[in-house]
Amino acid sequence: MTYTPRAVAGMLGIAPTTLRTWDQRYGLGPSVRTDGGHRRYEDADVDVLRRMVVLTSQGVAASAAAVLARQRPVAPSAGPRAPIDAAEALMAQHDFLDAAKRLDEPAMSGLASALLSGHGVVSAWESVFVPAMVALGELVEHTGEGVEIEHLASASVLHALRGIPRVSEPGVLAALLSCAPDEQHWLPLEALGAALSEEGCTWGNLGARVPAPALCDAAERLRPSVILVWAHRPDLAAQVPLDVLGARSDALVAVAGSGWDDVPLPASVHRPATLTEAIRLVLGRVR
The missing domain is CATH 3.40.50.280 (Cobalamin-binding domain)
Structure with a gap:
């Protein structure tokens, strides 16, 4: 199944011109072109664009959102997962903060996804994400700089968290x-x-x-x-x-x-x- 640009724009609730801009500026274009040169989007292309829409609607800069949107969430590991030990937590915090200060969204998002997949939400959140975000918040408070670092780090963690499959059964919300x-x-x-x-x-x-x-x-x-x-x-x-x-x-x-x-x-x-x-x-x- 392939879709025309107009159909994709309608599915995502965005203007066709936005779709064209994302293709030209960030390479979020279609995988298929007809013999006549017409653009056609596949389901995988639409999934990437859907993530792009979500991220930009949350205030993530388009250039950063395009990087995050291309990344496929890491599938959760099967079976029980061990909590992060103290040494691994310190190393993960260091790696995450180092990537944040470089404004390296792919590295932050990849590390966050790997931690969630390997150790689960609670361990990753309490052992790595919270200490790292607190450190970035203190950097902004003490120096007045680094807001962009904090925002990109938050967006990376958010992207990884939303990669965890949600239950979609009808009924009362828990x-x-x-x-x-x-x-x-x-x-x-x-x-x-x-x-x-x-x-x-x-x-x-x-x-x-x-x-x-x-x-x-x-x-x-x-x-x-x-x-x-x-x-x-x-x-x-x-x-x-x-x-x-x-x-x-x-x-x-x-x-x-x-x-x-x-x-x-x-x-x-x-x-x-x-x-x-x-x-x-x-x-x-x-x-």
């Missing part, structure tokens, strides 16, 4: 994940979602900066088993209507992130302290 209003850091939610995928759970992520009415409406319509809201600052956490969420959906409500440290929580609201605790909370509710 978890609905959301950022607090005006909260822009949603990568921890993607890590939780990927870990839930490894456990065979369905989940949805509303993403960054979710207004309170929108979160409540989604909770009422989707009626998930668990609702978890992320915030990294108290002023952002204070905007979340925790008392309304559970009542609107009958879900178990949980919160995560440092923004909740000094925020009084209703007795019914749970607060997992780690990724592992959040996974156990969802699994306990579902199973």
Whole structure:
């Protein structure tokens, strides 16, 4: 099966001129040309372009997104996976940070995918990704430079996390994940979602900066088993209507992130302290 450029543009919801630009600038073109020179896209070409659309919609620069879009996610290893030991974790952090400072997206994405495939989401996240991202955040805070490094590193980890196959069975969501209003850091939610995928759970992520009415409406319509809201600052956490969420959906409500440290929580609201605790909370509710 092959597709015309117009058909592909319609499938992806982009303009034909965008498709042509990506072909000319980044080489994201069709694999087939007819005898008359007409471009025809195969399914594999469309998959690459679909990843390109997702990455650019998340704010990744087109040139970086094109590199990441071409990379096929590493398939998870079969059977149980050993956690990353301390020596390997330090080496992986060093390699990831070194690639980040070189703005080497392929190296970061490849390392992230290999860690996820070999050791699973929880071990890779807690042993490598979190320490590395904290180090990059401190670099930006102390020097005022390196924002582009931090953004590309986040995009690389996000790309690898989204390579983990998601469960697409119909039915009640195990978890609905959301950022607090005006909260822009949603990568921890993607890590939780990927870990839930490894456990065979369905989940949805509303993403960054979710207004309170929108979160409540989604909770009422989707009626998930668990609702978890992320915030990294108290002023952002204070905007979340925790008392309304559970009542609107009958879900178990949980919160995560440092923004909740000094925020009084209703007795019914749970607060997992780690990724592992959040996974156990969802699994306990579902199973």
